[in-house]
Amino acid sequence: MTENDKVEKGLFLPLMEEFYTIQGEGYHSGRAAYFIRIGGCDVGCHWCDVKESWNPKLHPPTDIQQIADHAAEYSKTIVITGGEPLMWNMEPITTLLKDKGLEVHIETSGAYTVSGNWDWFCLSPKKTKPPVKEAYEYAHELKVIIYNKHDFKWAEEHAARVGAHCKLFLQPEWSRREVMMDDIANYVMQNPKWQISLQTHKYIGIP
Numbered sequence: 001m002t003e004n005d006k007v008e009k010g011l012f013l014p015l016m017e018e019f020y021t022i023q024g025e026g027y028h029s030g031r032a033a034y035f036i037r038i039g040g041c042d043v044g045c046h047w048c049d050v051k052e053s054w055n056p057k058l059h060p061p062t063d064i065q066q067i068a069d070h071a072a073e074y075s076k077t078i079v080i081t082g083g084e085p086l087m088w089n090m091e092p093i094t095t096l097l098k099d100k101g102l103e104v105h106i107e108t109s110g111a112y113t114v115s116g117n118w119d120w121f122c123l124s125p126k127k128t129k130p131p132v133k134e135a136y137e138y139a140h141e142l143k144v145i146i147y148n149k150h151d152f153k154w155a156e157e158h159a160a161r162v163g164a165h166c167k168l169f170l171q172p173e174w175s176r177r178e179v180m181m182d183d184i185a186n187y188v189m190q191n192p193k194w195q196i197s198l199q200t201h202k203y204i205g206i207p
């Protein structure tokens with residue numbers, strides 16, 4: 001089998017970086033977790049904080065067995081992010097991680113067909129490439145990025161599509177955190193089904 005075939009099957013994935021840190025965002029914020037960042041994304045958010053991840057060719061195709069073995073040495077909680085992890089077949093790597101008894105989370109825009117077996121599915125919808133229908137059904141957590149005032153209405157449109165038990169978070173776009181914070185706080189007080197999510201790792205200076 002060629003390397004391309006292995007990537008096609010999800011047996012190799014373009015690995016950008018892996019690091020043990022504290023989940024900074026959303027429902028599991030504050031919890032130690034091992035992050036696996038897979039390269040490749042064509043969603044094109046102008047404010048994306050990892051644009052270096054976009055071109056998959058810059059990230060070496062890596063054996064998922066090696067990625068999983070490494071992850072298991074660090075943590076029981078694994079977060080797969082990117083880039084956009086659902087551009088790739090996530091079935092094989094999630095199976096390996098779950099066979100090791102690990103809890104497997106994803107950070108995704110939901111813009112591609114859902115593959116893989118997830119203990120926690122964080123859906124962060126994007127305007128440039130909206131989530132596929134099934135992504136809303138999988139979501140344990142909806143994390144909407146707030147860049148301007150129009151985004152509250154847009155957030156509600158997505159909240160109407162997730163399941164009844166899905167946790168709802170509003171997260172300020174990092175460069176807009178100071179301008180938007182009062183509006184976000186007021187919105188959450190008036191609409192308490194939402195909670196605030198901050199990128200706490202950036203405030204404390206960890207990866």
Ligand SMILES: C[S@@+](CC[C@H](N)C(=O)[O-])C[C@H]1O[C@@H](n2cnc3c(N)ncnc32)[C@H](O)[C@@H]1O
Nearest residue numbers: 047048049082083084107108109124172173174
């Ligand atoms: C870098 S993305 C990678 C995973 C996936 N592509 C996605 O967007 O969900 C990880 C998380 O960071 C959020 N994010 C990216 N850039 C951000 C920024 N400038 N400010 C706030 N959140 C941001 C995304 O919305 C997503 O929830």
Ligand SMILES: Nc1nc2[nH]cc(C(=O)O)c2c(=O)[nH]1
Nearest residue numbers: 022023024025081107201207
């Ligand atoms: N500490 C930390 N928490 C995070 N939560 C989601 C992240 C991501 O980039 O997907 C992230 C990240 O990059 N670092």
Ligand code: SF4
Nearest residue numbers: 041043044045048083
């Ligand atoms: S979908 Fe995620 S990785 Fe892709 S551009 Fe948007 S924030 Fe960045």
Ligand SMILES: [Mg+2]
Nearest residue numbers: 049050081207
């Ligand atoms: Mg990040």
